[in-house]
Amino acid sequence: MTPHHLAARFAGADRIRDEIAARTPDAVDHAARTRRTIDTYHPRRLDLRVDRVVDETPSTRTFRLRRPDGADLPPFLAGQYVGVFADGTNRPYAISSSPADLSHYDLTVRRVPGGRISSHLLDTLAAGHALTTTGPQGTFHHNPLFHGEDVVFLAGGSGVAPAMSMLREIVDRGLDRRFHLLYGSRSLDDILFRAELDALAAGHPGIRVHHVLQEPDPRWPGPTGLLTAARVTELAGPLDGRMVYVCGPQALYPYALGQLTGRLGHPRRRIRFEVNGAPADPTRQPHWPAGADPAEPVTVATRATAFRTPRGRPLLDALEDAGIRPESACRSGECGLCRVRVLKGEVHHAEEARLRLSDPDSGYAHACVAYPLTDVELDV
């Protein structure tokens, strides 16, 4: 450091130079420390090992993941997910274990009919195997700043996984939070965590659990059918501004939204939906252009390659089919990691795409919920 040639002219310059000279040298390795902080809280990747596998139901297993060296995992908020890498792609899975115990993450995986990755994990992943994930992330979690301490959770199927984490946290940390779980399952044999849920409810007055079975069963005396407005009110009482979380199959979302806002007049901003993948059928969204056949192939070109893919396949999946793996995590339009630039051609953005206001100016799309309507050229 050489002072400016005018420095000495300034009143007080000597005092400031003395102050600089008198300072204790900062000997901290800031680069190492910064890296450590980021790795502790928000690593891009976690290299984990399957510690054990628990059979929950005939179609569902919980994989308990630990670090190979047994060290604590990054902290997370109950409800958050990690992206699991498998078979050339990745999928988000909510952590079902408690954030109060960072020695492991539990991922509860149900076989999705026709689901390549859920089947791959259930059929091949065993104790001792290695598994790579993203760090925990996601916005579907209790936020004490405005969610309140009296909440309702509508879960469908394996959508109970984040609720499980939230409940376990309440118990482990002794939180003074009322939590009302309405949990819909197809059949008696499909109910996940049933014994633990019932024990939690029995042991904690703030925790209420109601199972609702979609199909009647002679062994089941409880409520059956859909989570209708009437059923919600009957089981959870008047919602009265309570935060309502919804996690389950895609079909549950528009239905729950209609029941809660339309029938019960619950404010939209007091309902939070967990993201749940690209739309099963993008053409059913009203802004899908008329006449665009989703089955018809178009050409997707990147700098490295060009390939054909049907219009109705999300760009992210199409790229992965071609061996290109953009960074991605939520695969639901929200996290923005798979942001790509469309240089030529036209893509369709599904309603799920949480684009920024300025994104269209430069042709950005979230590849996981973007569809090539014409031949396109991408900067990936």
Place this chain on the structure above:
Amino acid sequence: MSGADFDAVVIGAGNAGLTAAATLQRAGARTLLVERHSVPGGCATSFRRGRFEFEVALHQLSGIGAEGQAFTLRPLFDELGIGDRLTWVGEPDLYRTVVPGSFDVTLPADWEGATATLDAHFPGNHARLERFFALVRDLTFWQIAAMRGTPADQVDELLFRHGLRPARDVLDEHFEDERLKAVLASYWGYLGQPPSRLPFQDLALVLFAYLEFKPWHLRGGSQAMSGAILDAFLEAGGDVRFHTAVDAILTRGGKVVGVRLDDGQEVSATDVVSNASLPLTYGMLDGLDIPGAVRTDLASRRIGVSGFVLHMGLDATPAELGFTASTTFVNTDLDADRTSASWRTREPARGICVTSYDVEPIGFAPRGATHVSLMTLQYGSAWDDVEPAAYAREKFAYAETLLDLVETVTPGIRGVIEEVDVATPLTMSRYLGHPGGAIYGYDQDATESWQFRDSELHPHVPGLHLAGSWSGMGGFQPTLEAGARVARRLLRSRTA
């Protein structure tokens, strides 16, 4: 033209990295821009939550000025060919500044209006205000002249007399009313030093920048600006790699010869511009010890302050919330020294900057709603004693203290929260990669003044160039300018 893969590699797509890369590429230097994240901008970005988009860092852009006004930032955007792509949103007021029970003043963004308003609130100060503002203008004029190389004998003595004095001394000399002094010094939070330690030249520069050129924002927020600068770079043929970190700056014979990326790929280049922090930049030097002069210099500098921010989406209009100005400073009392000391702790927030992005809308909130950010400065070290498992609890507990403070000016704000996300110094560290999550680089006290630090001019490693808040002043205007300036200097050295 060398045989290298690129003429230049720019590390980091923050403000200075972007303007450096775009300036280089547009001048014909083949440039690779490397960014760890998925979007350009560094601080200058935004993110989506629910119905809202949240501005991350830009509160008020200084230097835009009116069209045709001299010495503004506009030519920088024009030279990059993007001046007409940005929609500027002007703010008529500097700020509303409040100490509950003491004062509540909204200062218009012009010299006469500000003088009149202050004289109305604090009668009998008109002449003093005119004298003070004249000093602000004159000192800033001469400071810029001196920095641009005007010979010493032609520089007015007032610069040397007042430039490095603590701002508080100069305020004490002009005014008696502590409240008036606090109102005038409200921007100290944008610089991170209380008036007792802030060099007057910095306060004067900031007041001048906003009073003369007005505060601005832009449609689409700072991300629109970052995106447009990136577009200028790409349209000129530049290469960008997102999701990619630089692991090492490669040297041979004491000179920079390229970088190694985190996938192991080595990229050769004759010049490397670093928009990363100085400790990390020099720490990445491969095959070269950090030069002694640099080592000594860095050891005498102090990692600066970070921030704690609540990004909020509110289900109410600014009018319903009672927001009349885009920027509102709320302080518990007049004791700036105590407030600054509190930034090293997690004691309840004592001062916040409340920015309402819908008094003059930038397009981030749906109709009938408001996007607001609450921010206090805070050092990363305030979080050193927090165990990772307790982080979330501590984060939300501290966030409540910012809400408590904003409730003094917008009672009931908690009841209309639709979205809120919290960023801590650790969040800043994660996204910026900066030690301590520092947002303005090193602590910007008098020891960081241009009179004493010359990292930007003398990086001490041939082929290495430094551009950003760590080698100059922090904030949007200074860093945008630094990137373009460093790139022009690099280009001149190549042709020389």
